[in-house]
Amino acid sequence: MSRLRFGTFLAPFHQPGQNPTLALQRDLELVEHLDRLGFDEAWIGEHHSAGSEIIASPEIFIAAAAERTRNIRLGTGVTSISYHNPLWVADRMVMLDHLTRGRTMLGCGPGSLPTDSSMIGLNPTDTRELLEVNLDIIMRLLRGEVVNAETRTHNLIDAQLQLAPYSDTCFDIAVAAVASPTGPRMAGQHGIGLLSIGATLTQDGFDALAHHWSVVEERAAHHGQPAPDRSKWRLVGLMHVAETREQAYREVEYGIEHWFRYFQKVAAFPQMAVEGGDVKEMIDFINDAGIGAIGTVEDAKAQVQKLVDQSGGFGAMLLLGHEWANPEATKRSWELIAQYVVPEFQGQAAGTLAAKDRASSTREKHAQSQLDAVDTMTKRYEQEKAGG
Numbered sequence: 001m002s003r004l005r006f007g008t009f010l011a012p013f014h015q016p017g018q019n020p021t022l023a024l025q026r027d028l029e030l031v032e033h034l035d036r037l038g039f040d041e042a043w044i045g046e047h048h049s050a051g052s053e054i055i056a057s058p059e060i061f062i063a064a065a066a067e068r069t070r071n072i073r074l075g076t077g078v079t080s081i082s083y084h085n086p087l088w089v090a091d092r093m094v095m096l097d098h099l100t101r102g103r104t105m106l107g108c109g110p111g112s113l114p115t116d117s118s119m120i121g122l123n124p125t126d127t128r129e130l131l132e133v134n135l136d137i138i139m140r141l142l143r144g145e146v147v148n149a150e151t152r153t154h155n156l157i158d159a160q161l162q163l164a165p166y167s168d169t170c171f172d173i174a175v176a177a178v179a180s181p182t183g184p185r186m187a188g189q190h191g192i193g194l195l196s197i198g199a200t201l202t203q204d205g206f207d208a209l210a211h212h213w214s215v216v217e218e219r220a221a222h223h224g225q226p227a228p229d230r231s232k233w234r235l236v237g238l239m240h241v242a243e244t245r246e247q248a249y250r251e252v253e254y255g256i257e258h259w260f261r262y263f264q265k266v267a268a269f270p271q272m273a274v275e276g277g278d279v280k281e282m283i284d285f286i287n288d289a290g291i292g293a294i295g296t297v298e299d300a301k302a303q304v305q306k307l308v309d310q311s312g313g314f315g316a317m318l319l320l321g322h323e324w325a326n327p328e329a330t331k332r333s334w335e336l337i338a339q340y341v342v343p344e345f346q347g348q349a350a351g352t353l354a355a356k357d358r359a360s361s362t363r364e365k366h367a368q369s370q371l372d373a374v375d376t377m378t379k380r381y382e383q384e385k386a387g388g
Contacts, residue, residue, distance in 0.1 A: 002231045002315065004304075004345040006337070007041030008034060009077050009197070009236045010321035015258045016051035023054060026327060028065055033331055035069035037338040041234075041316055043077025043107055043195070049115035052262050059092050066100045075105030077318075078176045078195065082110045082130035083120060086137040087147075087159045094142075097166040107195050108135055109176035109183075114268045126152065132186060135175065139190050142170050174234060177212055184212040188219025193232030193315075198272075209235075209311040231315035235307055238292030239319050241333045241341075245295040249283055251325040251333075252294055256282050259322050294324075297340040304345060317345075 010030070014023040031042045044061050047053035055061050058076040065074055081089050089106075096104040110127035111117050117127050133151050140147050147159045165171055174193030177183025187194040194216060196209065216228045242248035260282050263272045275289075276282030286292040293303040304317055319337070323330065343349040359366075 003347060004308075004314075005040035005316035006342050006345075007039050007043065007072070007316060007318050008321045009043045009045075009195075009318040010055075011045040011047065011053045011077075012055060013052050013259055013262065013322050014054055015255065015323070020054055024061075027055070027061070027321075028068060030321065030330070030334075031065045031072065031074075032068050034334060035072040037334060038342075039072055039334075039338065041073045041075060041105070041318065043075040043105070043234075043318060045077050046080050046111075047113055047116060048119065050113055050262075050267050052258075052266070053113075059096055062096055062104060063099060066096075066103060071103075073103045073105055073172075074100060075172070075174070076107045078107035078109035080111030080116065080127070081108050081134045081138065082122065082127035083117065084134075085154045085156075086134040086151075087141060087154075087156055089134070090138045090141040091161055091163075093171065094161055094163050094165050097171045098163065100166075102167045102171065105172040105174070106138075107174050107176060108138070109195075112267075112269050122153075128182065131175075131182075135186060135190065139173075139192075142173075172232070174232065179208050181212065181215045184215035185219050188216040188221075188225065188228060189223045191220060191223075191225035191228070193234065195234050195236070195318075196314075197236045209307070213312065229315075230313050233311070233314040234316040234318050235311065235314050236318045236320055237303065237307065238286055238322075239300050239303065239333070239337065240294050240322075240324050240330075241297055241300050241336045242329070243296070243336075245299070248295050248333075251329040252283065253279050254324065254326050254329070255322070256324040259324060297336050300337060300341045301344050304341065308345075 008030070010027060012023070012027050014020070034042060042065070044058035045053055045055055046058050048056055058079060062074040062076070076093075079089060093104060093106045108131065110124070110131040114124055117123065122130070130152060137147055137149055137151075137156065141159065141161050142165065144164065145160070147156050149156045172193060173190075174195045175183045175186045176195045176197050178198035184194055194212065196212060213228070213230070213233065220226070220228050240248055240252050242251055257279055260274050260276050263269065263274050274285060276285045283294050286294050287299075290306065293299040307317070308314070325333065
C-alpha cells in the first residue's frame with residue numbers, strides 16, 4: 001500500500017437564501033487553502049436542484065480551481081453521467097486533463113437527487129441503468145475505440161475522441177458507491193477506482209466496507225482485469241476538529257443543523273439517513289454512531305484508524321466539505337488535520353518522534369559530555385595562559 005492520501009469531497013453544502021456568488025468563492029478559496037496545506041485531492045459535485053448543493057458543472061469549477069492551485073488533484077465528485085451524452089463527458093474530461101497537465105480525475109455516478117433527474121424525464125431506476133451503459137461507452141472512447149451505440153437518451157454514430165488524454169495512459173476514473181454493491185461491481189468490471197461516499201455517512205455504509213472491496217476483487221477476476229489496487233479506493237467521511245472537544249462542539253453550532261435538516265427534510269436521498277433533533281443530538285450522532293469525528297486531532301486519528309481497520313486498507317481519506325463551522329474555524333480545522341492527523345498516516349510523524357526519543361534517551365550522557373568539553377577547554381586555556 002502507498003501512503004494514505006487526504007482530500008475533500010465538496011458537494012458543496014450551502015444554506016439557501018445567502019449570496020451564491022460568495023458561496024462559490026468560498027468553495028474556490030477552500031480548494032486553494034487545501035492546496036497550500038498539501039492535501040492531495042479535491043472532488044467536486046454536480047447538482048441542479050434542492051438549493052444547497054449549487055455547483056452545476058464540476059468541470060467548470062475545476063477549470064477555475066486549476067488556475068488558482070499548483071499541486072492538488074481535482075476530480076468530478078461525481079459527474080452524473082446518466083444525465084449527459086457520454087461522448088461529451090469523455091471529451092470534456094480529456095480537455096480538462098490537458099488544461100490541468102494531468103491533475104484531473106473523473107468520478108462517475110447516477111446522480112443522487114431525484115429532483116435533478118425528474119427535470120429531464122428520468123427516475124432513479126433509469127439513472128442507475130444509464131450509469132452502467134454510459135460508463136461502458138466512456139471507457140471505450142477513452143481507449144480510443146470508435147463507438148456506435150443507441151441509449152435511451154442518445155444515439156452515437158461512429159463516435160470517437162479527437163484528443164488522447166494528457167495522462168499516461170488515462171486520468172484516474174472512479175465510480176461512486178453508497179451501500180449497494182452496484183458501484184463496486186462496475187469498478188471491478190472496468191478496472192477503475194471506487195468512491196465510497198457512504199463509507200462513514202451511514203452504519204450500513206460502514207458495515208459494507210470490507211464487503212465492497214471483495215465485490216471489486218470478484219468482478220475484476222470475472223472480467224479478466226488485473227488485481228484491483230487498493231490505492232484507487234477512496235472513502236468519504238465527516239470531521240470537524242478544534243484544539244478541544246468543547247471548542248469543536250461550539251464551532252459546529254454555526255451550521256450543523258442546516259446540514260442535518262437538508263438530509264432529513266429536503267433532499268430525497270434516504271441513503272443519507274441522519275438522526276438528531278437538536279444540535280447536541282446531532283453532534284452525538286456523528287460521534288457516537290461512529291460515522292465521523294467532531295472533536296480533537298486525537299479523535300480524528302482514531303476515526304481514520306477505525307476505517308483502515310474496518311476496510312482492510314484504502315488509498316485516500318476524503319473529508320466531506322461542509323459549513324458546520326464558520327469559514328475561519330473551518331479553515332483552522334483543515335490546518336489541524338494537515339498538521340497533526342495526515343502525518344500519522346503518511347509516515348511523517350514517526351521519524352521526528354523517534355528522533356526525539358533517541359535524543360531524550362541519551363540526553364544525560366550527551367549533556368555531561370558538553371559540560372566535560374567546556375571544562376577541558378577552560379583548563380586548556382588556563383594552562384596556555386600560565387605558560388605565557
